[in-house]
Amino acid sequence: MKPFAYARPGSVAEAVRDVAAEPAAVFLAGGTNLVDHLKLGVARPDLVVDVRTLTSREISDLPDGGLRLGAASTNSEVAADRRVRERYPVLAEALLAGATGQLRNTATTGGNPLQRTRCVYFQDVTTACNKRDPGSGCSAVGGYTRHHAVLGVPAALPDPTAPETCTATHPSDMAVALAALDAQVQVLGPAGERTIPFADLHRLPGDDPSRDTVLEHGELITALDLPPLPAGARSAYRKVRDRASYAFALVSVAAVVTADGPGSSTVRIALGGVAHKPWRATRAEQVLRGGPLTEDAVRAAMAAELAAAQPQPGIDGGNGFKIPLLTRTVVATLRELVEATR
Amino acid sequence: MDAEITLTVDGAARTLTVDTRTTLLDALRERLGVTSPKKGCDHGQCGACTVLLDGDRALPCLALAVAHDGAEITTADGLAADGELHPVQQAFIDRDAFQCGYCTPGQVCSAVGVLAEVDRGWPSHATEDLTADPQLTHDEVAERMSGNLCRCGAYVNIVPAVQQAGGVQA
Structure with missing residues (x-):
């Protein structure tokens, strides 16, 4: 591990100043992802600024009926909070579907969404990876692609030598639920505070796969705000993985359904395990708007959403299975929610 | 540094x-x-x-x-008070919940944590009703202990040991 200086400043503002002043500085919260990446040589900071005990650990009611999750609240605490379990079951279910008890006790509200978008090649410093080492190429193209993206990817076999190629996925379950809930991200940076809609926090590789989010260097998440859901709204998270526990999603679905009247619903859908970011299925949502949530309608909506999907061939058989699996998982999740609202 | x-x-x-x-x-x-x-x-x-x-x-x-x-x-070494084994440690012995023993200190500490979390009413992925208090069923224990691997495969005895320590007949 490369040597680094460690600092625990006296305030959040000081922590932001410290990181902003040092280009090779990083924030440390629970550390469950960062410490692993320090050991692997994937993260090589000169300065680690510890904010775990600086940001709020409170979960508090907002005047509009929503909930504010302090950045230092742990994944376990948020999943166990009665208000989250009753009002935002999709978030409790997503958190509980992720990692293990030990990790959830350590991982934080601010840190979980900022775990790296990654793949096995990103974690292996002996391989080419545009995300870890910009411009070096992408080893995933035609390699092991089972956990890789099918959405937000330009082609079935993108150019492995192009500097923009990256087919890694964002592995957070929590983030998929937050995208469906239209959470708001409270950020403090060198230029002051700003609020980012959660669905806009993460980015596609674009021309710089090294950047997972739109946060500028020195910007710190201080809280996540959950807006109130409409009366009668139902929400759920469904995760499909290779083993029953402690595995990343092959695909996952977070959904929120609100009945507008007889035969008409508003649906919010976010997909996990399929893109460089938590994928809000806005096209499917548009197709379903105002109509009945029949199985045929949901299948048609998913066909529209997945029209541009690019299954990745690979030496492990590739990940084309994700496309029908996504549709079936959305169908099953919405069926359960519709039945629950009857 | x-x-x-x-x-x-x-x-x-x-x-x-x-x-x-x-x-x-x-x-x-x-x-x-x-x-x-x-x-x-x-x-x-x-x-x-x-x-x-x-x-x-x-x-x-x-x-x-x-x-x-x-x-x-x-x-795990610090769990026994005044020479008395912690109930989780005793249950691991009673239920023969280990073979080589390498993972056991971690399993025991994890189980102590699991019992405290269930006592606090914390749900898990195996909890059917998120608004109810969780029970220490087989599926609950298996899910909550999924972060502790045992290469000997002693899980079949670890689960009842955790249930016993939690006061559940298993």
């Missing part, structure tokens, strides 16, 4: 100077000679190093020692 820290380990305050890169696990094992937490994968995947960190089960292999100055750590 070095930093001086104090850790309370199994009731005893220990002050030491660590390189900022030192994990809490290496500080315990290599610097303080506390070898109850085992180094299995060293990447948070096996659970063999599980300890109670400020009361909650956690993985010292994924923690920087310098970030936990002042922490209170209980290892």
Whole structure:
């Protein structure tokens, strides 16, 4: 591990100043992802600024009926909070579907969404990876692609030598639920505070796969705000993985359904395990708007959403299975929610 | 770069100077000679190093020692009070819940954490009704203990041991 200086400043503002002043500085919260990446040589900071005990650990009611999750609240605490379990079951279910008890006790509200978008090649410093080492190429193209993206990817076999190629996925379950809930991200940076809609926090590789989010260097998440859901709204998270526990999603679905009247619903859908970011299925949502949530309608909506999907061939058989699996998982999740609202 | 820290380990305050890169696990094992937490994968995947960190089960292999100055750590070695085994330790013996024993200190600490979490009413992925208090069923224990691997495959006895320690007939 490369040597680094460690600092625990006296305030959040000081922590932001410290990181902003040092280009090779990083924030440390629970550390469950960062410490692993320090050991692997994937993260090589000169300065680690510890904010775990600086940001709020409170979960508090907002005047509009929503909930504010302090950045230092742990994944376990948020999943166990009665208000989250009753009002935002999709978030409790997503958190509980992720990692293990030990990790959830350590991982934080601010840190979980900022775990790296990654793949096995990103974690292996002996391989080419545009995300870890910009411009070096992408080893995933035609390699092991089972956990890789099918959405937000330009082609079935993108150019492995192009500097923009990256087919890694964002592995957070929590983030998929937050995208469906239209959470708001409270950020403090060198230029002051700003609020980012959660669905806009993460980015596609674009021309710089090294950047997972739109946060500028020195910007710190201080809280996540959950807006109130409409009366009668139902929400759920469904995760499909290779083993029953402690595995990343092959695909996952977070959904929120609100009945507008007889035969008409508003649906919010976010997909996990399929893109460089938590994928809000806005096209499917548009197709379903105002109509009945029949199985045929949901299948048609998913066909529209997945029209541009690019299954990745690979030496492990590739990940084309994700496309029908996504549709079936959305169908099953919405069926359960519709039945629950009857 | 070095930093001086104090850790309370199994009731005893220990002050030491660590390189900022030192994990809490290496500080315990290599610097303080506390070898109850085992180094299995060293990447948070096996659970063999599980300890109670400020009361909650956690993985010292994924923690920087310098970030936990002042922490209170209980290892499996520190669970027995006045020579009396902790109920979880006794249940592991009663139920023959280990073979080679390498993962056992981590399993025991994790189980102590699980029982406290269930007592607090914390749900898990196996909890059917998120608004109800969870029960210590087989599926609940298996899900909650999924962060602790056992290469001998003693799970079939670990689950009833955790249930026994939690006061459930299994």
